[in-house]
Amino acid sequence: MIQVQNLVKTYGDFTAVGDVSFTAEAGRVTGFLGPNGAGKSTTMRVMTGLTPATSGTATVLGTPYEQLINPGRHVGVLLDASAQHAGRTGREVLTLGALTLGIDQRRVDQMLEVVGLTPKEAKRRVRNYSLGMRQRLGLANALLGDPRVLILDEPANGLDPAGIRWMRDLLGTFADEGGTVLLSSHLLHEIERIADDIIVIGRGRIVASGTKEELLRPSGCLVRSDDDVALRTLLTDQGLDVTVLPNGGLQVEAETAVVGQIAAGTGIALVELRGADSQGLEDMFLTLTSDDARQETAA
Numbered sequence: 001m002i003q004v005q006n007l008v009k010t011y012g013d014f015t016a017v018g019d020v021s022f023t024a025e026a027g028r029v030t031g032f033l034g035p036n037g038a039g040k041s042t043t044m045r046v047m048t049g050l051t052p053a054t055s056g057t058a059t060v061l062g063t064p065y066e067q068l069i070n071p072g073r074h075v076g077v078l079l080d081a082s083a084q085h086a087g088r089t090g091r092e093v094l095t096l097g098a099l100t101l102g103i104d105q106r107r108v109d110q111m112l113e114v115v116g117l118t119p120k121e122a123k124r125r126v127r128n129y130s131l132g133m134r135q136r137l138g139l140a141n142a143l144l145g146d147p148r149v150l151i152l153d154e155p156a157n158g159l160d161p162a163g164i165r166w167m168r169d170l171l172g173t174f175a176d177e178g179g180t181v182l183l184s185s186h187l188l189h190e191i192e193r194i195a196d197d198i199i200v201i202g203r204g205r206i207v208a209s210g211t212k213e214e215l216l217r218p219s220g221c222l223v224r225s226d227d228d229v230a231l232r233t234l235l236t237d238q239g240l241d242v243t244v245l246p247n248g249g250l251q252v253e254a255e256t257a258v259v260g261q262i263a264a265g266t267g268i269a270l271v272e273l274r275g276a277d278s279q280g281l282e283d284m285f286l287t288l289t290s291d292d293a294r295q296e297t298a299a
């Protein structure tokens with residue numbers, strides 16, 4: 001489990017992370033989302049002891065990362081796949097990792113196999129690796145110490161479709177076996193598939209968090225009638241929130257039964273009445289973080 005409480009990180013008078021609190025539970029994959037510059041990497045750097053917090057705490061398995069004994073045996077970290085030593089071969093990177101962790105060297109071959117790097121590729125220097133190969137090596141390194149927690153910043157970046165599917169299965173199995181996975185990604189469709197819980201950060205603050213089902217649960221219902229103007233008045237008079245949909249019809253923040261009951265006996269014929277559709281993670285993300293959007297203006 002990872003717990004972040006009232007975490008603040010400032011650089012001079014700039015607040016990169018402002019009073020952030022959340023928990024990533026064991027046995028679950030937690031997706032950490034936010035626009036560029038929202039504070040994801042900074043939060044992850046604080047929770048892995050790379051950057052000191054200005055205030056607040058971050059603990060992994062109940063202990064601040066820097067106080068864990070042999071942390072790689074508990075927490076696998078991949079924050080920047082390109083930061084691995086370019087002059088070493090993939091095998092050397094893992095061999096040194098195994099020596100540092102004090103684990104059996106046989107684990108190196110096992111992890112190379114798990115992440116799909118061939119013996120030939122493992123002999124190549126990291127500078128000659130593609131981004132996807134670096135991600136695979138970074139994941140192998142993170143998994144080397146057989147940790148119970150994984151903290152991964154953009155691990156799917158650069159992976160091909162087969163690689164993304166492989167990573168999804170790997171992380172899903174890791175969580176099913178009781179592990180804690182916290183991963184950031186801009187691949188929202190991927191997060192929608194893989195994450196059990198989702199945390200959305202915008203401008204250094206949590207703007208939404210909960211289970212995927214909670215966050216994506218559709219709210220209210222859609223209704224069309226032979227007189228939407230009159231129906232809208234009727235519903236708003238009852239204190240309900242009503243939005244006129246661009247393609248006709250109304251979205252109402254109420255159960256279908258409530259809307260049906262209000263309309264009954266008024267002479268307004270309902271043409272359609274059904275629960276609203278889920279808006280999907282991409283729409284939810286864009287709505288929640290619209291204040292932070294960077295609009296690119298075409299030249």
Ligand SMILES: Nc1ncnc2c1ncn2[C@@H]1O[C@H](COP(=O)(O)OP(=O)(O)OP(=O)(O)O)[C@@H](O)[C@H]1O
Nearest residue numbers: 011014015016034035036037038039040041042043
């Ligand atoms: N060492 C630093 N000094 C000053 N500002 C910093 C430093 N590190 C990060 N920041 C700022 O903190 C903010 C959060 O950055 P961070 O890298 O955490 O964002 P992010 O959510 O990971 O973004 P991205 O999706 O682009 O990776 C940004 O405005 C960034 O410029």
